Amino acid sequence: MRVLFLHTNFPAQYRHVALALSQDPKNQVVFGTQNQEVELGGIRKAIFQPSREAHPSTHHYIRPLESAVLNGQAVFRLANQLQAAGFVPDVICGHSGWGPTLYMKDVFPKTPLLCYFEWFYHARGSDADFDPAAPLAMDDLPRIRTKNAPILLDLYSCDRGLSPTHWQQSQFPPEFHSKISVLHDGVDTNYFRPNPGSKLVLPNLDLSQVDELITYVSRGMEPYRGFPQFIEALAHIQQRRPHCHAVIVASERVCYGKSLPNGISYKDYMLKKVPLDLSRVHFVGTLPYGLYLKVLQASSAHIYLTKPFVLSWSMIEAMSAGCLVVGSATAPVKEVIQDGKNGLLFDFFSPTQLADRIDEVMNHPTRLASLRVNARTTALENYALAKLLPQHLQLIQNVAQRSLVPG
Template sequence: MKILFLHPNFPAQFRHVATALAQDSNNEVLFGTKFENPEWQIPGVRKVVFKPSREARPETHHYVRFLENGVLHGQAVFRVAEQLKAAGFVPDIVYGHSGWGPTLFIKDAFPNAKLMCYFEWFYHAIGSDADFDPADPLTIDDMARIRIKNTPILVDLYSSDWGVSPTYWQRTQFPKEFHSKISVLHDGVDTEFFKPNPGAKLMLPNLDLSEVDEIVTYVARGMEPYRGFPEFIESIAYLQERRPNCHVVVVGSDRVCYGKSLPNGETYKNYMLKKVPLDLSRVHFVGSLPYGLYLKVIQASQVHVYLTRPFVLSWSMIESMSTGCLVLGSDTAPVKEVIQDGENGLLADFFSPKQIADRISEVLDHPTRMAQLRQKARETVLERYSLEKLLPSHVQLIKDVANGSLPPENTPTPANVECKV
């Protein structure tokens, strides 16, 4: 089988499945990407770089700049596809992330290839992430721009032969008429890598917390409102008042990955640290970490705090659960699809820093009582999100779609899954 993966950032969600397919000598695996990311190499996977000729012009109407950039990405992939065909490579299937545009013209470039899309998110002005914060109301312009932002995704929904969404709730964001050709299939977590290490002590190259008994962690790609960073910082202030020996470790970059940036280039980290007085000797911003060090952080954590607007679910939450870490999540979708309060983790009001601090203290005050929740967290991942279970299904789905034997209509959402908009 010949397969072409497409994602602007290599290897993204396709790391495990591309690795698995490349291990079969009968497969030829190419990965089209905008950013080659030399730190990542996958044996048997050949990278092909596509370069858009330009970015959307400033004078382009702001509703359609995202679409223009998508078309430019699709155009760049189309040109690479012509080069691949000239070199004798015609894929049986193309598997790409929908939204940025690389998949837009695949059916024109390779008319006989199957197209499978990773459908991660469909934008709504009302009822999910965009209007979640009442302090950040939408304008009419925002609502119109959000509707148009779905244009490249809608083209992919129409063109694709099949699709995948990582959670049931994320699939519900897509138009109902397309649900029947979108499988719910999480990327999977390597539970042999992300496993418990009882009694782990935290030592990083520039941070030694090996003598600290109370460690609270927070992990996100960026420090931003979408992932509850302001609320988390405010919760630390409450926590420090009552727990003089508690240390907090924040993993992530001082940037915005999702949502709006602050004016004048100010970061949310600087803004919140000026707003909230903290004992910074007990708050450690360690930046982004390689997997090995990140693993040490969550293995040593007594409480891992994961906050999010109703939006895409982060890998870090399930990876933390896989290590047997006690996760305190926000009472939002799709967190509630994974965590049941008091069973395999705890939930708190996204907008209540005091409640977040109270629940952290609850865990730290009763470590023995929480042992069963930690065990259940690990069991949840082993049962529902284990790479060992999901990867074979993912590989088989790709083969089925490539061969034209499409899966039957998706089974109903489990009754205990919270997936309402």
């Protein structure tokens, strides 16, 4: 089978499935991407670059669409080159939103297209209007609606779609739900496993004498993942628990949403706003997987917050590693965590309630031990890569053979 993957950032969500397909000598796997750095054995990378960026004079409602069209145009040209060289895919798998999949039906009209639908934008009822302290401007409403233009083109063009969670699928227009399967990317539960009694020792950080360790993981330190609320809660936790330490695994950047003006990071902003004992707060940046796993395995309580948005892989990885996850009671989290059964939930906007839940964890470690076991069971039963990877491979095979029925 010939498979063409498309994503601006190789390998992204396709790491495991593309590798699995490439290891079968009967398959030929090509990955169209802008990422020239990463290499994975057996996968042929085909680089595309848009001819220019979206023009600053373009109306700001449609600047994302122009950027998607430029990406789509670059992939359109790349696909024509692949076809001229004799590569005609049996199936195309691509991430929808940034444009690479837009014109695949114009190059390969007979090839089935399977789109990864991660998010559909709404001005009301999900992430954009979630924080009452940051109300939308009137101009934001049409701007957010227009952001869906390239995604709507893909919904029309694709033969099949998939979303990783039911919450994410629910954001798409109901008339397209029958086209979108719900199938999580999967977590390597054999790798992310508990190590009871472990203490945290990193190359430049020795917390082996610490008995109360809070962990927080995110790509960036930003409001979408509740970083400001976490820092506010940490002040309460430090006052109540003088021996408690916190390890923050995150980059000092904004991945989702708006940055602060004048280049100020949310880390600097919150540390100026909230007094903390910084000798007990450890910012370790991003970590390689081996060290990241050690952080999770040593965690007394793992805090995860998110607006009603895309669910982070890291929360499932933490559950797989046996963490006691204290999560925000928002829709993507509640799809996975049941309060008091496989984790604890709290109001996203209540730092004191988060501190109360941390007290509960630290004061009753034995009584709440079952939550750790249940968290890992949830990961094993519903999100294990060993179970889900064969389903992804079967889905691709079915789409290639056009053997799927709607629903």
